Amino acid sequence: MSRKLFLFLTLIIVTVMLVGCAQQPAATQAPAQEAGGESQAPTTGGETIKIGIFSPTTGFAAADGTSALQAAQLAVTMINDNGGIMGKKLELIHYDDAAKPDQAASIARKLIEQDKVVAGISGSYSGATRAAAPIFQEAGVPMISAYAIHPDITKTGDKIFRVGTLASVEGRVGAELVGSVIKGKRVAILTIDNDFGVALTEAFKAHAKDLGLDIVLEEKYPLGETEFRPIIGKIKEANPDVVYATAYYNEAANFVSQAKDEGLNATIVGQEGYDSPKFIELAGPAAEGVIITTDLNRDSDRPMTKTFLEQYKKTYNEDADMVGASAFDAVQLIAYAIKTAGSTDADAMVKALMALKDFEDVATGPFYRYTPEREVVRPIDAQIVKDGAFHFYHEFTDPDLITP
Amino acid sequence: MSWMQNLSNAMVLAAIYILMASGLTMVYGVLKVLHIAHAAVYTVGAFAGVLIYTWVGNFWLALFLAMVISGLLGIVIYRGTYFYMLDSPRTVPLIASIGLYVMITDLLQKDFLMGPYQRAFPAQGAGLPRIETRFFTLTPKQVLILLVAVALMALLYVVLTKTRIGLGWRGAAQDREMAASVGVNLNRVISLNFFLGSALAGAAGVLVGVYNNSVFATMGDVVSYKAFIIIVLGGMGSLPGAVLASIILAVAENFLVATVGYVLPRDAIAFLVLIVFLMYRPHGLLGKE
Numbered sequence: 001m002s003r004k005l006f007l008f009l010t011l012i013i014v015t016v017m018l019v020g021c022a023q024q025p026a027a028t029q030a031p032a033q034e035a036g037g038e039s040q041a042p043t044t045g046g047e048t049i050k051i052g053i054f055s056p057t058t059g060f061a062a063a064d065g066t067s068a069l070q071a072a073q074l075a076v077t078m079i080n081d082n083g084g085i086m087g088k089k090l091e092l093i094h095y096d097d098a099a100k101p102d103q104a105a106s107i108a109r110k111l112i113e114q115d116k117v118v119a120g121i122s123g124s125y126s127g128a129t130r131a132a133a134p135i136f137q138e139a140g141v142p143m144i145s146a147y148a149i150h151p152d153i154t155k156t157g158d159k160i161f162r163v164g165t166l167a168s169v170e171g172r173v174g175a176e177l178v179g180s181v182i183k184g185k186r187v188a189i190l191t192i193d194n195d196f197g198v199a200l201t202e203a204f205k206a207h208a209k210d211l212g213l214d215i216v217l218e219e220k221y222p223l224g225e226t227e228f229r230p231i232i233g234k235i236k237e238a239n240p241d242v243v244y245a246t247a248y249y250n251e252a253a254n255f256v257s258q259a260k261d262e263g264l265n266a267t268i269v270g271q272e273g274y275d276s277p278k279f280i281e282l283a284g285p286a287a288e289g290v291i292i293t294t295d296l297n298r299d300s301d302r303p304m305t306k307t308f309l310e311q312y313k314k315t316y317n318e319d320a321d322m323v324g325a326s327a328f329d330a331v332q333l334i335a336y337a338i339k340t341a342g343s344t345d346a347d348a349m350v351k352a353l354m355a356l357k358d359f360e361d362v363a364t365g366p367f368y369r370y371t372p373e374r375e376v377v378r379p380i381d382a383q384i385v386k387d388g389a390f391h392f393y394h395e396f397t398d399p400d401l402i403t404p
Numbered sequence: 405m406s407w408m409q410n411l412s413n414a415m416v417l418a419a420i421y422i423l424m425a426s427g428l429t430m431v432y433g434v435l436k437v438l439h440i441a442h443a444a445v446y447t448v449g450a451f452a453g454v455l456i457y458t459w460v461g462n463f464w465l466a467l468f469l470a471m472v473i474s475g476l477l478g479i480v481i482y483r484g485t486y487f488y489m490l491d492s493p494r495t496v497p498l499i500a501s502i503g504l505y506v507m508i509t510d511l512l513q514k515d516f517l518m519g520p521y522q523r524a525f526p527a528q529g530a531g532l533p534r535i536e537t538r539f540f541t542l543t544p545k546q547v548l549i550l551l552v553a554v555a556l557m558a559l560l561y562v563v564l565t566k567t568r569i570g571l572g573w574r575g576a577a578q579d580r581e582m583a584a585s586v587g588v589n590l591n592r593v594i595s596l597n598f599f600l601g602s603a604l605a606g607a608a609g610v611l612v613g614v615y616n617n618s619v620f621a622t623m624g625d626v627v628s629y630k631a632f633i634i635i636v637l638g639g640m641g642s643l644p645g646a647v648l649a650s651i652i653l654a655v656a657e658n659f660l661v662a663t664v665g666y667v668l669p670r671d672a673i674a675f676l677v678l679i680v681f682l683m684y685r686p687h688g689l690l691g692k693e
Contacts, residue, residue, distance in 0.1 A: 057520065058510055058513055058520075059513075059622065060622045060625070062513055062520030062621070062622075063520045063521045063522065063620075065520070066519075066520040066521070193666075193669075219665045219666055220665075220666050221666050221669075222666070222669035222670070222671070224625075224626075225669075225670070226616050226626075227413075227417060227657075227658075227670065229410075229413045229658075230410060230413065230657075230658045230659070230661040230662035231661055231662070231665065231666070233409065233410060233662050234662060234665060250522060250618060250620075253616075253617065253618065254616055254618075257617065261543050262409075278521060278522055281524045282522060282524050282616075282617050282618045283617075284524070284526065284617065318521070
């Protein structure tokens with residue numbers, strides 16, 4: 001009988017590994033599947049300029065991957081409706097990487113070798129993006145990471161750029177927000193236990209020390225957590241006036257709702273992981289008063305931000321999120337690079353991007369410039385949830401703060 | 405927060421675990437199959453619940469219909485797959501069920517069904533009151549979960565112990581061939597068993613959807629491993645064991661996090677509890693030799 005039990009346990013472990021692999025962005029099992037590609041070309045015939053994108057449209061990250069793909073497609077459509085680039089239409093080629101590094105790597109090869117794209121976009125998470133970046137770099141094809149924020153991505157080489165804000169910058173701005181704008185004194189930190197959360201928290205803590213903030217509690221929780229009540233009890237005992245909680249929108253919605261249920265009175269400060277209309281939909285009234293740092297200012301009167309928000313809503317009947325805006329901007333950047341370079345030559349495109357100055361044609365902009373490390377310098381916004389929507393709260397433009 | 409508040413929160417978590425695992429325990433009891441696709445039934449239940457709730461605006465009707473739909477899906481799964489594998493080695497239906505789970509989840513994620521985004525399930529506490537005492541507070545959602553879980557478990561207990569269906573089920577659980585040879589209609593018993601077990605999964609899906617105010621295609625992932633810890637810990641196929649295991653896990657997870665914080669993720673705590681118990685009780689809490 002004990003042999004049978006052993007067999008069952010083995011089976012369960014195998015099962016958990018098989019089924020649970022969808023839980024971990026960094027997991028690298030499962031044989032690389034032949035990803036079903038779908039070309040979303042305008043059927044005009046003749047030559048097109050091909051841009052490749054990989055994003056997870058199945059699996060646990062499907063929401064973000066779909067937002068990224070839809071927004072990128074919107075940018076391509078808008079550019080083509082305006083006559084394309086150099087008389088040619090753009091063509092977006094998408095494959096689903098399920099946010100898995102091994103799939104992202106094989107997709108990168110496919111995009112480069114088979115589809116012969118002139119540039120690539122990562123609409124996926126850090127793990128998958130880090131796997132694909134070296135392949136683009138080696139082939140000499142420029143790649144832009146839309147919203148994956150791991151520092152190593154751009155360190156891959158001189159062809160790899162980023163649209164999103166580095167965690168080290170965003171964490172620093174978060175501390176500035178708490179210390180100088182909200183004027184909090186006692187801070188509790190709740191960190192999502194992955195690259196994203198840990199990098200943010202480290203930057204936050206470094207700057208919080210400079211500002212003399214008192215960190216009264218620090219806790220980490222796993223990705224996908226839904227039950228925050230026990231930890232909220234601990235936070236309440238520490239009696240902070242601000243909680244800096246790194247999270248994606250689903251964890252954030254659960255945390256914020258349960259904090260309200262349990263009577264936690266501190267101001268909750270989040271960051272771009274919260275930046276989705278889904279956060280407000282899922283958290284409901286509990287979301288009111290939550291403040292986040294993000295790249296997307298929904299009250300902006302910049303024409304491109306307005307156009308993007310309006311067109312996205314019109315096309316997909318959903319409100320746009322930060323992830324989508326970033327992928328949209330990646331396409332805009334590539335289009336700008338090709339136009340400025342006057343060709344699809346990789347080195348010329350890279351040169352054009354490196355020389356970029358006060359670029360306004362992006363939804364999450366303006367982009368002041370790219371650093372030599374190919375990180376974008378841009379103002380960072382604080383948004384507050386009011387009456388069921390994100391609204392402008394504060395803008396950070398101090399170069400010391402926002403330069404990576 | 406007092407320990408009483410932690411305990412009441414843990415009981416709500418336990419109620420959710422009980423609903424997730426009881427259907428699975430029933431299926432395992434009769435078929436001896438690790439029915440991973442149970443997690444997909446849970447997701448379908450939640451999805452059906454949120455759709456019906458959005459259409460008609462009545463939570464109780466949504467819960468009932470979601471349970472019926474989940475139950476029917478359970479029967480379809482049984483008649484479509486396991487039925488043909490009753491005499492195969494147990495790994496065959498296991499692998500089929502993993503495939504089925506992945507397939508249903510991916511299918512649900514398609515745009516014409518759930519799509520990739522999370523949906524809110526704003527049923528609140530279905531109009532139930534908030535319970536506030538000096539020692540602990542239960543939100544309306546928590547009252548709802550405890551109420552439904554207790555009611556369904558009571559109902560299940562009556563069905564299993566006081567009816568002919570229950571008698572047939574217990575017979576089949578003890579010895580399938582023998583039960584068949586004394587006139588138990590195995591197919592009907594197993595189908596009913598799947599119907600009830602899957603309806604419970606559907607109820608769990610609806611309640612978790614309401615509790616977290618979110619329904620999404622991959623929400624079954626938690627069930628696919630958590631429920632298995634519970635049925636192994638409880639003693640494979642033992643319903644009272646599954647209930648006891650649910651309570652132990654929920655209390656352990658809740659109190660460890662509340663006192664020492666996340667030294668381990670909650671799921672890791674659950675596996676740790678499982679391993680510790682199995683060292684002393686290799687057949688689970690209430691399992692038989």
